[in-house]
Amino acid sequence: MDKLFLQVLKMSITSSYVILFVIVARIFLKKAPKFFSYALWFIVLFRLIAPFSFESIFSLIPFNTQTVPTNVVYSQISREIRSTGQVTNNSLSGPVAHTNGKPIQLWIELGEIVWLLGMLAILTYSFYKTVELYIKLQNAEHVSKNVYELTGLKTPFVFGITKPKIYLPAGLSNHEKSYIIKHEQTHIKRLDHLAKLLAFIVFSIHWFNPLVWLAFFLMTEDMELSCDESVIRELGSEVKKDYSTSLLMMSTGRRIIGASPLTFGENNVRRRIINILNYKKPRFWVVVIATIAVLTVGFGLITNPRTVPSNSNAEKIQKAETWAEALKTRDGKSRYAIMSENMKEQFVAEQKKRSGEDWNYNIGGSSPWVVDYDIDIHRDTATITYHLADSDGVKYERTEIITFGRENNRLVIISAIEKIAEWDRVNYFAPNAKRAMEVYVEGLLESDYLKLLSLAHEAPFDPAGQDIWDTIKIIDVKVIREDIRENKACYELQLDIEDGGNSAFEKGISTRWLWLVKGEHGWYVEGFMTGGAPDASWWNSESIKK
Numbered sequence: 001m002d003k004l005f006l007q008v009l010k011m012s013i014t015s016s017y018v019i020l021f022v023i024v025a026r027i028f029l030k031k032a033p034k035f036f037s038y039a040l041w042f043i044v045l046f047r048l049i050a051p052f053s054f055e056s057i058f059s060l061i062p063f064n065t066q067t068v069p070t071n072v073v074y075s076q077i078s079r080e081i082r083s084t085g086q087v088t089n090n091s092l093s094g095p096v097a098h099t100n101g102k103p104i105q106l107w108i109e110l111g112e113i114v115w116l117l118g119m120l121a122i123l124t125y126s127f128y129k130t131v132e133l134y135i136k137l138q139n140a141e142h143v144s145k146n147v148y149e150l151t152g153l154k155t156p157f158v159f160g161i162t163k164p165k166i167y168l169p170a171g172l173s174n175h176e177k178s179y180i181i182k183h184e185q186t187h188i189k190r191l192d193h194l195a196k197l198l199a200f201i202v203f204s205i206h207w208f209n210p211l212v213w214l215a216f217f218l219m220t221e222d223m224e225l226s227c228d229e230s231v232i233r234e235l236g237s238e239v240k241k242d243y244s245t246s247l248l249m250m251s252t253g254r255r256i257i258g259a260s261p262l263t264f265g266e267n268n269v270r271r272r273i274i275n276i277l278n279y280k281k282p283r284f285w286v287v288v289i290a291t292i293a294v295l296t297v298g299f300g301l302i303t304n305p306r307t308v309p310s311n312s313n314a315e316k317i318q319k320a321e322t323w324a325e326a327l328k329t330r331d332g333k334s335r336y337a338i339m340s341e342n343m344k345e346q347f348v349a350e351q352k353k354r355s356g357e358d359w360n361y362n363i364g365g366s367s368p369w370v371v372d373y374d375i376d377i378h379r380d381t382a383t384i385t386y387h388l389a390d391s392d393g394v395k396y397e398r399t400e401i402i403t404f405g406r407e408n409n410r411l412v413i414i415s416a417i418e419k420i421a422e423w424d425r426v427n428y429f430a431p432n433a434k435r436a437m438e439v440y441v442e443g444l445l446e447s448d449y450l451k452l453l454s455l456a457h458e459a460p461f462d463p464a465g466q467d468i469w470d471t472i473k474i475i476d477v478k479v480i481r482e483d484i485r486e487n488k489a490c491y492e493l494q495l496d497i498e499d500g501g502n503s504a505f506e507k508g509i510s511t512r513w514l515w516l517v518k519g520e521h522g523w524y525v526e527g528f529m530t531g532g533a534p535d536a537s538w539w540n541s542e543s544i545k546k
Contacts, residue, residue: 005111008205008206010051012206012212015209015211018043022041023218025293034225034275035230041199043297043301043302047301048212055303056299058300059303060301061301122204123204133159134159148165150169153170158192161193166188179243187227192227200216225275229275316411320402322334322335323384323413327364327370330363332351336361340414342414343412368423373385374387383401385398396421399418400418401416401417419466421463427524428454429522430523433518436455436489436523436524447472449462449468453465457525472497472499472505474495475498477493480494487517489515493514495512512528513532515528
């Protein structure tokens with residue numbers, strides 16, 4: 001759900017720019033048939049609903065949101081939740097400190113809840129009003145074909161999806177009916193009833209963006225204006241006066257059919273009448289120019305700008321070398337100079353936490369130390385592989401991924417993610433069985449691979465372990481039963497798993513058995529099982545001395 005929410009935000013941001021561009025384009029298309037303005041709104045629909053596009057040098061979008069995939073954004077946020085500023089200040093300095101605060105995740109979850117509740121409220125209310133209107137329309141009288149009349153209606157409209165029907169207020173003259181029915185039949189012929197339904201659903205997903213609702217209003221207006229022009233072209237300019245009169249009479253005492261996406265309540269009658277009276281059949285060259293303009297703008301808005309070619313990465317390589325060399329010399333000043341403002345704030349906060357007010361840009365640890373490093377640039381990221389050694393001659397490798405961005409027209413480092421290594425692993429011994437269980441449960445709730453590994457001493461190390469745990473979300477753990485003896489203990493735990501991610505965990509309520517043993521230095525985990533409580537042989541066997 002986090003990834004979906006972030007993807008919707010990305011599409012909404014891109015679409016906001018497209019909406020503003022279309023609004024400006026409508027001004028230049030003022031003299032052109034309104035069909036061209038109406039067509040541009042389908043580009044907005046595409047941007048709001050499609051999480052992908054293709055790149056072009058002719059793109060009119062000033063930024064490319066596709067260069068930062070949602071899963072990368074989510075992974076970065078997840079790691080910030082575990083340890084804010086961990087990489088910039090404590091790089092390769094030893095065991096990672098664990099934190100319990102999750103402010104970023106809480107804000108994301110709060111945003112998701114508000115987004116879902118808002119969308120649910122809009123769709124539920126619209127569905128309710130649609131059903132209410134459907135029941136009311138059962139009393140309508142059939143006139144001809146798909147045309148119906150109903151006493152009490154203030155405005156005509158189209159209602160339905162696969163078999164749309166035209167509903168008219170009772171008491172209209174035959175003269176008025178002819179124009180109104182023609183207008184509504186044109187809507188149906190052009191499939192406007194389906195276009196409006198799609199637009200309403202898509203815009204409801206992006207309800208939090210005010211520009212989206214402005215786009216919905218303007219799209220509906222352009223739909224009506226272009227439909228009026230279509231009727232005039234078909235019936236001839238001589239009907240403009242009578243057609244306008246019918247619209248004016250229909251507007252007296254009328255109200256819009258609101259809240260139902262399946263209806264076409266006519267709106268902005270004044271604008272429609274002015275447009276009808278001023279409408280003239282466009283000259284051929286006007287249509288040609290407008291067509292070329294709309295196709296050009298459409299192509300420019302539907303495509304993303306091309307990413308920077310790989311042969312222009314010299315500045316990124318230089319920044320990555322500066323970043324890596326700083327760790328080699330353990331002097332963070334050069335890193336600080338190329339950080340984004342947000343990273344600088346994190347850096348200073350971590351330095352003060354580590355060294356107090358007299359901090360001095362010192363980073364890394366004295367052992368193991370960086371001997372050399374390799375750098376691999378890929379688009380907006382650089383993967384740095386550090387080669388390390390300690391005083392005993394043992395060699396290590398460490399991988400760090402830094403992400404580039406632009407701030408105040410300069411290239412900066414906006415994030416750094418450090419992959420854990422096997423030597424990050426520490427063994428933790430609890431003073432008693434209860435504390436061992438509590439620490440292990442904390443690790444489950446925090447999705448903290450290293451904390452879980454610190455208690456499970458015999459478990460094999462997986463370099464991708466934390467990446468897997470980043471996809472797992474356990475929202476509650478309850479102790480159902482416990483059996484604590486002199487040197488061993490067993491807890492039956494009930495897990496409420498919201499998302500099993502890329503693990504063997506399945507969503508829902510699950511029971512696990514936590515087996516603990518007491519060694520020479522304290523309590524630790526021997527197993528976390530699904531098969532039930534240990535048998536008598538386990539209880540009677542000798543404890544492992546550690």
